[in-house]
Amino acid sequence: MISDPATSLTSAVLAPAVDDDQLLHVSLGPQHPSTHGVFRMNVVLDGETVVRLKPVFGYLHRNHEKIAEGTSYLASMPYTDRLDYICPLSNNWAYARAVEKLAGIEVPERAEFIRVILAELTRLINHTAFAGFILGDMGAWGSALMYAFREREKILDLFEELTGARMMANFMRFGGCRNDLPDGWSAKVSKLVDEYGPFLDEMEKFLVGNEILLSRTLNVGSLPKEVLINGGITGPMLRAAGVPYDIRKVDPYGIYERFDFRIPLGATGDCYDRIMIRFLEMRESLKILHQALDQLPDGSFIHPKAKIRNFKPPLGEAYARIEGPKGELGFHLISDGSTRPYRYRIRPPSFINLTLIEDMCLGLDLADVVVILGSIDIVLGEVDR
């Protein structure tokens, strides 16, 4: 048991072993093939060993929060698509949920089902693309990403048919969804869900036993559970370390309580566990999708009294969170009773999951930094907002 997890590792940050002029200062990024966008890390190396690592943010700081505070509640919805641009529909849901909490809006049952289906499909997209990207970080640029994007395109075609856009869906509304499912859409999703399992088998066969992957990821970047919780790490990162914390279970939202699924857990929380936990989560997502598609009820896809224009939530504040594919995605909104949010704050999982990146990398090689960063699974649109 660690007595004070917050300080145990900061104090353990090693003093440089050799004189400062012997150390090598490397700036990784902002233009770097393996930094997942315009992320930058200032790394201090003693030989190959990392002795300091300071992330530098802000190269994609697009002022989403400031823009949202100057515009209507609805107008921020398309901007949330561009937060974590690999999974826009989860962001839509988190924001819609926060506004619904702020204004006390009910969501019809069918809309909840549609949301669950879309959120789980988004999780599939994210975790599949993750597998491709992290393999790219390890040098396997190409095959894995090609397979991942091949499957992603299938899901994007479904999104395009439903929402009108491949990526930037702008689909959820306060009190439901923008439109109903097109004819035959759920049958197509069922087909995709049936075919996804074999794809995951193929992908696992492709990756799991690979000796290079094993030696690059085993025992790399693990930290004690208490430190991770204290560092605000959420999502697959936390569960890979064996903490059973999934907001779909511990603080259920939507209709997740009705579905039968498990929270897969890892043991050590090293990069290998972080990769494998995502495959396990995809299997659970498929389970949820099967159940949701079977139980999809008829009814209205939006609350009949939901307002699109001139929407004014009552005075107050609300914090709502969902289990995004990358971790806890929260929105904190303060309303002063006008058409514009007084404060619009996003709790971005990618950003906060980076809190402990220095602790994870210390004492490892520079090549491990790239794998650890990949295993955290960040998207810069969300890190810098």
Place this chain on the structure above:
Amino acid sequence: MEPSADIKRLPAPARWSIPGIGLLKGMVVTAQNMIQSYYRKERMTTVQYPEERAPISPNFRNFPFLCYDGEDPKAGLRCTACTICETECPPQCIYIVLERDANGKSLKRPKVFDIDVSVCMNCGICAEVCPFDSIYMDGEYELSKQDRFNGLLFHLDRLAKSADYHMKLRPKEAGEVAARRKVEVDKKRAVQAAKDAKAQTDKDMAKPEPTTKGEPA
């Protein structure tokens, strides 16, 4: 009780039983994919883009266009320059100026309707809030230009597209809109006709009936 882990591992020696077996397994997957890409349809994913185009869902939205009825884009324009889309547009890429006659009376049509597609974020909110069935999202996407200033600011003449175009683009949505508009127009026409008839009878009532009187027997 601490839940057990789902990711199982073997102790070290087993891993190296046959070195490279995991790599070989991965390569088998790659080889399968390569061979299958010659004969299995789901592995042949490439679309030969400029020559053939993948089917795009009718729901796909790229940039807005303005819908007009009939043949004349100017006279048939449904837009009434109410500026709802202008105010609701999240990135503020719509600019509308109402046309007025010499006396300053509103003509209920736009004099200027500009959309800066270099700013437009394809969100579709303008089409969603339009109460006059006027603005819709287009599926056109081959719009690359060499000049941003002249090529990407769409004026009224570029934006106006006929209702037939909408019908071809999204038959379901356009059909519903057309049916609804027809009902409305019919209703309006009926109301107008009733009004006209009423006015006529009122006129007739107010006037004495000289015709019958003066009629020769």
Place this chain on the structure above:
Amino acid sequence: MGIDFQLAEDMKSQGVHVTSFESLVNWGRASSLWPLQFGLACCAIEMIAATMARYDMARFGAEVFRPSPRQADLMIVAGTVTKKMAPQVVRLYNQMAEPKYVIAMGACAISGGPFKDGYNVLKGIDRFIPVDVVIPGCPPRPEALLDGLLTLRAKIAREKLLGKHRARHANPDGTAAFPVPEFGAHDLEPTANREIWNPPAIVRDAEGGEA
């Protein structure tokens, strides 16, 4: 100086290919545009999708994404350029060897797009580097990127190597490097490179219409 088009076609039918040196050079340039591996934001994901199996940018000789600007011919500015990132983008452009081309992909790169009102967002990368092709959309479909690539190839095919209207890279006096903006206390300094950024003046009459 050029060859009569009809004559060239006639000879082609007989198996003799005739071309001008200029079109040969341009053909070579247009057919192997190596982009800089450089993604900024959302559009980068669609750019990656364009290189993947379904859209397969390799069919246009443009799949070799180079991590180093020294080896790249084409910079696809795919995503929002923030003020904090702008100096790096200009520096990367300066490090590319001539001839070099820029595609501004997506609304943000062209004009700042939906984020243009942000305090940290550059309203268009054309304020600092010359842009050859713009692709509107947020994000543009992968097909739209391929279409933009074809537009660029058409542009390259028309480039002049000699004469008054020759391309920038064919001009010994042409600039290859553009000034890199510096971080100021409130904004970038300068806020735009006036030598290349000259937007048309907007003239409005009293009612707001175009005069």
Place this chain on the structure above:
Amino acid sequence: MTAEHLTPEDRQSPDSLSPPDRESPDSLASPDRESPDSLAAAVLARLRTAFPRAGVSLRTNPGPAVQHSLLVSPADLCDVCRFLRDTPDLAFDFLSNVSGVDWPDPSKADAVAAPADEQGTPAAAAGFLEVIYHLYSTRRRIGPLVLRVRTADRLSGVQIPSVVAVFRSAEFQEREIFDLYGVEFTGHPDLRRILMWDEFQDHPMRKDYVAPDDYEYEPTPHAAVLEKAQRHYVQP
């Protein structure tokens, strides 16, 4: 090297990676979930007994979300956080979110988080900056517990003690609030600008921030943008 990996049998069947039945899904659900409206009041009672002299008061949320909050005086913040984290039956071990808010008009702040009783501190005369913390308990699965801390004013008295020593997750979020709002977190190990560049001098998320004027080419302006764009118009 103590490397281990998946057993070959595990990789055979599609569902092999999941063990058959670890536990029923319900066992993860909350054993003692409290309704959010009572949570802040219950914690307040505990805090009053633990720190009789601490400046903690309840603020009610008038909205339907009923996430009531505790207004903590800056001096007691770290002690309160450590108490909340380390007391076994509270166990708020997870600081989820830290938001900064700018309140140039203090009456607005009191409208959103209304004083629950007379004991609540009187409204400040001038505007202030506020930092809001959302705490959760991963073990007890409850939350959010909302804590709010206010600075003395918006000019020079913008110091708030940093909670990084208690919750590491605040490290980057506090830096962000320092960058965008100008709250100075005393005791923060590395308080630098995080999103904007180092030479930048403003705090752009404050309500009175004026963005630099780069509105020379605005073909579709209206509302606030129109005013800015009009300065660049050429008169016909």
